Amino acid sequence: MNNPHELRDEILKLKAQRQALILAHYYEDAAIQDLADHVGDSLALAQWGARSQNQIVLLAGVTFMAESVKLLSPDKTVLAPDLNAGCSLVENSPYEKVLAWRLRNPQALMVTYVNSSAHVKAITDVCVTSSNAEKVLAAIPRDREILFGPDQNLGRYLMKKLNRPMQLWAGNCDVHLLFSARRLEQLRARHPEARVLAHPECDEGILRQSDVVGSTSRLLQEVRENRGVRKFIVATELGIFHQMRLARPDAELIQSPPEGSCACAECPYMKLNTLEKLRNSLRDLAPQVDVPPEVAQHARQSLDRMMRITDGESVRWPERFEDPKLPAEPPYRAERGLIPRFAPEV
Numbered sequence: 547m548n549n550p551h552e553l554r555d556e557i558l559k560l561k562a563q564r565q566a567l568i569l570a571h572y573y574e575d576a577a578i579q580d581l582a583d584h585v586g587d588s589l590a591l592a593q594w595g596a597r598s599q600n601q602i603v604l605l606a607g608v609t610f611m612a613e614s615v616k617l618l619s620p621d622k623t624v625l626a627p628d629l630n631a632g633c634s635l636v637e638n639s640p641y642e643k644v645l646a647w648r649l650r651n652p653q654a655l656m657v658t659y660v661n662s663s664a665h666v667k668a669i670t671d672v673c674v675t676s677s678n679a680e681k682v683l684a685a686i687p688r689d690r691e692i693l694f695g696p697d698q699n700l701g702r703y704l705m706k707k708l709n710r711p712m713q714l715w716a717g718n719c720d721v722h723l724l725f726s727a728r729r730l731e732q733l734r735a736r737h738p739e740a741r742v743l744a745h746p747e748c749d750e751g752i753l754r755q756s757d758v759v760g761s762t763s764r765l766l767q768e769v770r771e772n773r774g775v776r777k778f779i780v781a782t783e784l785g786i787f788h789q790m791r792l793a794r795p796d797a798e799l800i801q802s803p804p805e806g807s808c809a810c811a812e813c814p815y816m817k818l819n820t821l822e823k824l825r826n827s828l829r830d831l832a833p834q835v836d837v838p839p840e841v842a843q844h845a846r847q848s849l850d851r852m853m854r855i856t857d858g859e860s861v862r863w864p865e866r867f868e869d870p871k872l873p874a875e876p877p878y879r880a881e882r883g884l885i886p887r888f889a890p891e892v
């Protein structure tokens with residue numbers, strides 16, 4: 547049964563039978579967003595999962611997001627429709643290499659973007675999102691050295707904005723790297739009245755030309771609330787256009803063009819999720835995402851520190867890094883490979 551309407555009905559029936567919660571990331575296809583209980587960015591999805599009464603949570607997003615749901619809801623069954631839904635930032639930052647970086651800099655504090663594996667979060671002092679990174683970094687004493695990863699564009703943007711030096715891990719989101727500064731310049735010349743919105747994972751050449759730099763939620767908020775503007779050029783993944791159109795049917799939305807001949811920038815990992823895979827996952831209660839308890843315990847500390855800082859609490863920082871000697875990463879990471887793997891040396 548592959549008719550989208552029939553699939554949708556089947557998913558909703560299974561969801562009711564299983565009493566499952568469906569969470570979808572902004573970059574999923576519109577058909578998946580439309581049947582989700584909540585649509586949001588990765589931390590918000592994990593927090594919705596934790597707040598709900600449902601014992602089964604299906605996450606339509608990428609695997610590190612499903613891991614985050616599991617970290618905040620360890621007793622729940624967390625389903626991820628396709629375990630090959632990786633992320634270039636995760637692929638660029640394998641645990642063993644990040645651990646070696648930390649061991650070479652034991653006196654430094656490590657700040658990690660939530661777009662990272664549970665293993666990397668587990669050797670991190672504090673996580674950040676693109677929304678709260680400035681507040682979290684401001685809570686770190688000025689005399690502490692900082693290792694920041696895995697997204698170097700976000701790190702570079704924050705260093706400049708906060709005038710704070712950091713060692714950066716050389717990872718990238720391969721989707722946000724696609725946008726072309728040259729073509730954006732041409733587009734702005736054709737649409738001078740448009741407001742330019744960009745995600746901080748984009749290259750500096752894009753960020754320099756943008757009126758608003760922020761998380762996916764922040765960019766959506768700008769479209770929803772800035773009623774005086776009727777035209778937006780948006781440098782982020784195409785999936786968010788669905789919520790932007792729902793919020794502002796009167797506005798014209800133009801995706802910032804990528805370099806080369808392709809017309810739009812879409813995340814190939816997010817797009818691995820399909821209605822059929824969602825149906826199969828709810829029907830078979832598989833694949834499930836799990837995080838080894840020792841890894842989860844350490845990773846939760848870095849998320850917890852982030853949430854306490856964003857709630858205005860003060861936190862204590864370790865003097866030195868101690869290797870927690872974690873078990874090896876789960877094998878499903880090695881099965882991914884839509885985007886060529888590389889592990890930058892820092």
Ligand code: SF4
Nearest residue numbers: 608633634719721813
């Ligand atoms: S858009 Fe980029 S950061 Fe987000 S999941 Fe895809 S590859 Fe990872």
